[in-house]
Amino acid sequence: MGRANTAAAGPEPAERHHGNRHGRSEQARQAVLEAADDLLVEKGFTGVTIEGIAARAGVAKQTVYRWWKTKTDVLLDAFLQDAAKALNPPDHGDLGPDLRAHLRQLALFLTRSDAGAVFKALIGYAQHDPAFAAALRAGYLDEQRRRDLLPLERAVERGQLPAGLDMAAEIDQLVGPVYHRVLMTAEPVDQAFTDRLVEVFLHRADVADAGEIGSR
Template sequence: MTSTSRRGHDRTEAIMRTMLELGRETGYARLSIEAVARRAGVGKHTVYRRWTSKGALLLDSLLSLHRHDLDYPDTGDVRADLRAQIHRVADLMTAPPFGPLFRALVAEAQHDPDVATALHAQFTRPQEERTVARLNTARDRGELSPDFDLDLAMAILSGPLYFRFLITREPLTHEYVDQVLDALFAGMGPR
């Protein structure tokens, strides 16, 4: 990496780190690109050159924190692997700064089509693909019914979790995750 590209990378990291710090301190609604730029020690044009909006910057900042935490283990036991991965996600989503800022990002996506598209492309779709791929591997091994619709399994699995996290705001606990998995596997097991 050249010194210019290293400096650009360091500046990008500083901006994203500052976004998360300020987001945690002030909340997303009161956050501005100008405040992020000021605290990060860059001009606002430097920020806007990399991100088109506050929502786009927040998405990249959140994903930079935990991109690798979203990968599935493969121990040969699909139920245990799903449980371990979804427990990690539940822990992530209930802890600051990720949880509150992720809620704000989802809200922003309702009003900003570019943020909605980026959220789907960079977070939702890759997570769906990882889950379906893990389920497909399990189905190929005979751990799941060969005729179970894996896209439907993904919807059944994620729907209750997002509903609880975003709508009812009830705690997203390991016990709740286990209840959802138990319900899902009651219909997915080999016949």
């Protein structure tokens, strides 16, 4: 999943199982998640079915239902796993590089990976299903908010940012425009755009250089 953000790996030796070729193993679960990602990219949201996912993954339909009730549950789990792997901010010891790298990766994840296509489909579905919308907020948006805040929290610890900074409002201004372009306007979300968001924030917050902080 999210193959645009991960290096290709060679095939692992297949385990022997009774029944379908994956059995009830974690290998089967991962195969289902991969299949859901692939089918959504190929066929769109309406073209994804539990039957199709099971066939692509090489498992019985009952195996899919053992873990998930609906195709949206499968797609959400696939997306959450991709996000957890791809969207943890780096720690360079300096706020500017941390934010630039994080926003670039967020933009690439949402626009260039299979996971980004899944995300847009899930956002669309959530408009018609309040219970699923709540699950999406709790599973992704709340957790991603925690990850987005990490560079600012580290900067406060280093003394680059004041402790009283309204970090929630600042994060809205940093990542909000990325989501707006991805979901609303379809304008480019390139490196120049994300770097500009960071520069505006650093200027507004009057962020001190990490080297200067260390020499005090």
